[in-house]
Amino acid sequence: MFTGIVQGTALIKSIEKKELLWRIVVQFPQNALKNVTHGASIAINGTCLTVSEYTENTAAFDVMMETLRVTNLSLLTNGDAVNFERAAKFGDEIGGHLLSGHVHTTITISAIEKTETNCIIRFKVPAEWTKYILTKGFVAVNGCSLTVGEVANTEFNVYLIPETLDITTFGTATVGDIINLEVDHQTQTIVDTVERLGLKVDRG
Known part of the structure; x- marks a missing residue:
């Protein structure tokens, strides 16, 4: 599990494209991999990956082809920056919201102010x-736990403080980026349950 509190950015060092599988090597900041082990989980752009x-x-x-199909990892090239978060440990402070690291889909940055x-930042969904995206609800974008601002049709926006811009890749994001x-899994469960009951969800 993850919290959506991105710990920093790392760089893609190399990508080996094998049949139905890519091996992606990531260069992390000093001490970011302290006590890491084989099989440990690390979220890269919000995608839960296993250390090989x-x-x-x-x-x-x-990285399996299904993961590449659903996420933006298939767009990475050498030298690209990515957000990372080590898996949460029992007893850690949950500063964001609980995430599985299982990306649902990709969205596109449609505007930056x-x-x-x-x-x-506004996203096209x-x-x-x-x-599943409700005003004042939670989402994770490239692994960052954020509160939804306004929702309109197939777009929503988020408000980022300077600290978030400094520590994540959103500081250099541009319109058209795939994210x-x-x-939020609780929101998804509630919405699906309400729909099965034949009711309508007000997105706010």
Whole structure:
């Protein structure tokens, strides 16, 4: 499990494209992999991946084609920056919200508005996933746990403080970027249950 509190950015060191499988090697900041083990889980752009090999500052991940199909990992190239989060441990403070690291779909940045104190980013969402995005609800975008601002048709926005921009890849994001989305699982369960009862969800 993860919390959506991104711990920093890492760089893609190499990508080996095998048949039906990619091996992605990521270069992490100093000490970011302290006490890592084979089989450990690390979220890369919000995608839960398993450590196959590691050195002091690098970790290799074997990524299946289904994961590549659903996420933006298939768009990565050498030198790209990615968000990372080590798996939460029992007793850790949950500063965001509980995430599985199982990305549901990808969304596209449709607009970015920056001010002196924050940044508003708007996303375009595939229509079938909009019902799970509610005003003041939670989403994870590229692994960042964020509160939904306004929702309109197939778009929603989030408000990012300077700290989030500094520690994540959103500080250099541009319109048109493809972003991983994990909707809040509790929201998904409630919406699906309400729909089975034949009721309508008000997205706010």
